Amino acid sequence: QPDDSDLDQLARTLDAAHVFHSWSAQGVKSALTIAGGKGVRVWDHAGRDYLDFSSQLVNTNIGHQHPVVVEAIREQASLLTTIAPSTVNLARGEAAKRIAGRAPEGFEKVFFTNGGADANENAIRLARLYTGRDKILSTYRSYHGNTGAAIVSTGDWRRVPNEFARGHVHFFGPYLYRSEFWAETPEQESERALRHLRRVIESEGPASIAAILLETIPGTAGILLPPPGYLEGVRELATEHGILLILDEVMAGFGRTGEWFAFDAYDVRPDLITFAKGVNSGYIPVGGVVIDDPIAHAFDERVFPGGLTYSGHPLAMASIVATQDAMESEGIVANAKRVGAEAIAPGLAGLAAKHDVIGEVRGTGVFHAMELVADRASRAPLPAADMARIKGALVERGLLPFVQDNRIHVVPPCVVTDADVAEALAIYDDVLATAL
Ligand code: PLP
Numbered sequence: 001q002p003d004d005s006d007l008d009q010l011a012r013t014l015d016a017a018h019v020f021h022s023w024s025a026q027g028v029k030s031a032l033t034i035a036g037g038k039g040v041r042v043w044d045h046a047g048r049d050y051l052d053f054s055s056q057l058v059n060t061n062i063g064h065q066h067p068v069v070v071e072a073i074r075e076q077a078s079l080l081t082t083i084a085p086s087t088v089n090l091a092r093g094e095a096a097k098r099i100a101g102r103a104p105e106g107f108e109k110v111f112f113t114n115g116g117a118d119a120n121e122n123a124i125r126l127a128r129l130y131t132g133r134d135k136i137l138s139t140y141r142s143y144h145g146n147t148g149a150a151i152v153s154t155g156d157w158r159r160v161p162n163e164f165a166r167g168h169v170h171f172f173g174p175y176l177y178r179s180e181f182w183a184e185t186p187e188q189e190s191e192r193a194l195r196h197l198r199r200v201i202e203s204e205g206p207a208s209i210a211a212i213l214l215e216t217i218p219g220t221a222g223i224l225l226p227p228p229g230y231l232e233g234v235r236e237l238a239t240e241h242g243i244l245l246i247l248d249e250v251m252a253g254f255g256r257t258g259e260w261f262a263f264d265a266y267d268v269r270p271d272l273i274t275f276a277k278g279v280n281s282g283y284i285p286v287g288g289v290v291i292d293d294p295i296a297h298a299f300d301e302r303v304f305p306g307g308l309t310y311s312g313h314p315l316a317m318a319s320i321v322a323t324q325d326a327m328e329s330e331g332i333v334a335n336a337k338r339v340g341a342e343a344i345a346p347g348l349a350g351l352a353a354k355h356d357v358i359g360e361v362r363g364t365g366v367f368h369a370m371e372l373v374a375d376r377a378s379r380a381p382l383p384a385a386d387m388a389r390i391k392g393a394l395v396e397r398g399l400l401p402f403v404q405d406n407r408i409h410v411v412p413p414c415v416v417t418d419a420d421v422a423e424a425l426a427i428y429d430d431v432l433a434t435a436l
Helices: 005-018 067-079 090-102 116-131 148-153 157-162 186-204 230-240 293-297 314-329 332-354 384-396 418-434
Strands: 036-038 041-043 049-052 107-113 135-139 168-171 209-215 244-248 272-275 287-292 358-364 367-375 402-404 407-410
Touching (some): 049 418, 067 314, 090 107, 090 287, 090 314, 107 116, 116 135, 116 148, 116 209, 116 272, 116 287, 135 186, 148 157, 148 168, 168 186, 186 209, 186 230, 209 230, 230 244, 287 293, 314 332, 332 358, 332 367, 332 418, 367 384, 384 402, 384 418, 407 418
Parallel strands (some): 209 244, 244 272
Antiparallel strands (some): 036 041, 041 049, 107 287, 272 287, 358 367, 367 407, 402 407
């Protein structure tokens, strides 16, 4: 790449003057300018490249600039760049068919949105309309997006300044390492978390609850794999009380866990599935809801009161078709599963054996986390200042990390190789040994 510090300076000047950034005080500037990327790497204007072990916001599942997908977008752009959602469009039908084809039998229809938040927004709307009920139950350790109902369904700190939607109730999901239930085994955690949820449902009044909204594997909250029986138990509780189950697969879906949908690894059938991110690696903003047939058919005669100008946007649709086909023909989901099991999991276990600062490692596929602690016995989270130092040192050594609270999430694209993982592990190892 050409060395062009002028472009870097221009990018920084324009950004500082005109760009209002997400989730941050505007006086704090990003240290990083990214000019281009390919596969698992991105680079700045000066030609310095970085190994992307964040997949940006855990979305570039096929890596950056996959040539087949870029070409499909180019082709669609030359044919038809935009069209109203009420029209019939071939690319839209092809995209919906592929997504529905990955869902369990009996899910035929897809409603397309602009991203993950409005996917959840519309799943919640569908659940309320279908059940005639109101409340949405979701966990404190969750992120569901930054719009009306989605941000209030979210459990983490981002909900609190945004609590303007009504009808939302939160509960604690399982998280054995920091158990809310004094559990010592995964079985205890599962059983007690289910008992807690049952009590919440009973206390809220089951007939007032439209849906339970869960990330199949809570992602930003810490890659919290559900213990044995938990998702199955939630499904049973929901069914017992006529409550719908919405599984949020926005981050976990489309290869991230080494499965097409994360829930494929569990014996659970949701009523509504939300997706975004990995469905097309974020090349064009898109998301959606996959709808169980009885719910979809409830709107055969009745009007669905929801829509978006860009629902089923042709560029997004073409990118979904090409992404899905590339993931299938190149074995990208199987690669995520293999690299996760053979390189990432043992590699992180090795780091944990070496560095006391690692309290726990967990994950599946290309969806892993290292939880860093000040003290292994008390499990006190590593302070924010130390996490910031670690993050800075990782970037300094050429690795783009996903750092959240006291955790490093190891979330490379699904196309990552064993050699990339070895390179990343060496950087984590070095930084954990020297940065604190
Ligand atoms: N749901 C989950 C599980 C997510 O991780 C995210 C984003 O990180 C969202 C929903 C929101 O998606 P978007 O940012 O595309 O609106």
